[in-house]
Amino acid sequence: MSIDLSGKTALITGATGQLGRVMAKTLAKAGADIILHYHKNEEKANALAEEIRALGVRCFAVSCDVGELNSVFAMRDQIAASFSMPDIIVDNAVVQYVPWTSVLEQNPADYESQFRSCVMQNVNMAKAFLPFMKERGYGRMIGINTECAMQNFPGQSAYVSGKRGMDGVMRVLAKEVGPFGITVNQVAPGWTISDRDRENHTEVQPQSDALIPLRRRGTDQEVANAVLFLASDLASYITGTYLPVCGGNVMPCI
Template sequence: MTQPRTALVTGGNRGIGLAVAESLAAAGHRVAVTHRDDAPEKLYGVRCDVTSPEEVEEAFTAVERDLGPVGILVANAGITWDTPFALMTEERFGRVIDTNLVGAYRCARRAVPAMLRARWGRIVFIGSEVGLSGNAGQANYAASKAGLVGLARSLARETGRRGITVNTVAPGFVDTDMTRGLREHHREEIVARNPVPRIGTPADVASAVTWLADESAGYVTGAVIPVDGGMGMGG
């Protein structure tokens, strides 16, 4: 039986983050989500922009006060700002890195001390298949997601002896607000190239995250788990 823990999912008010939060709640955990807009119904929501160290601190403090120390952290909050590299300004590059990579660092840095004291913890970074393969026009996004792998593996080596696992889930083409903006013919081309010929769902990703957060996955750390229908064949 799964032991209930306090889980915090950043960017958990929609898409993959919401699916992860709902899946963890269904598994019996006490779930909080960070959001910048509206909080989802039936979940504990806390407003937080992960680019602000002060807001990250305030969010963790509120969750700890109301739900207890965070034992499961899912760093999902992220943005895209696609641009051909020749036109990519430092602002466009830096903002994506600060949100996707540094934001994940801020949250993990805040979560780890309590996990070390408890001698138990689960950290899951939501990466991307693009972080393994690259993608034209997404140098900033790909770099941020590739950076999560190095961060996760370094942290896994530091904390494994204290019962903490750190992994990265790398979704492929998943039906979210980000991908719905693509033209239909582009979506069809991507699906046609996939060994599993369909668009992924947020629930597909949530299943992998929920497993990694479970007691039963305690021997899995430093891994990159592709949830991409075979698109990258493991990178």
């Protein structure tokens, strides 16, 4: 079976990031028109838009701060005026911060930034776009979570606090909008191989690879494949799920 998203429009937040680029191109190759959200890197967004248009689909690049509701509403209005409203939303943007350190040492501002980019992003995107999906009786909302939300290792507290808060929002939202034909799911990557690893030849990490049941790290394409599946009608009866894409490194239990 092949996945065909022709006639659908997908909005990917944080689309200029390493994982965002692969997800955007993967959905485009399946036939979806693409909305590329970016925060500040307009040059990279425009270059990616040209790559996607070369795949034979339409593409629109738009900037906003996903942690601010009014900014997300402004992005929605731009999309409504100049493109097509999304049938599929992939909430991928996240604030990167360093260092990861202990709770006692972590800067309190890091917890606030993770709350805004992990929790409020999903709240704001839902408020902006799900009313349209409810009217149409169809929609896919996919959030990018992390295996760290289950690991809770030392040093992860700011990141984990945002992602675990996101998990709660997404599970409640799945129950609230399910009656309108909208599915809400999460993909949780592990430590993923990206172009940066390929350039630096750091794909193989013997110590960490030995701890993963599949004995290797996953790739950005494998994460994008999971997003593609959840965006498609093959996943029409799946909602409220937290799907690890980490080679079995974490396993949700019953």
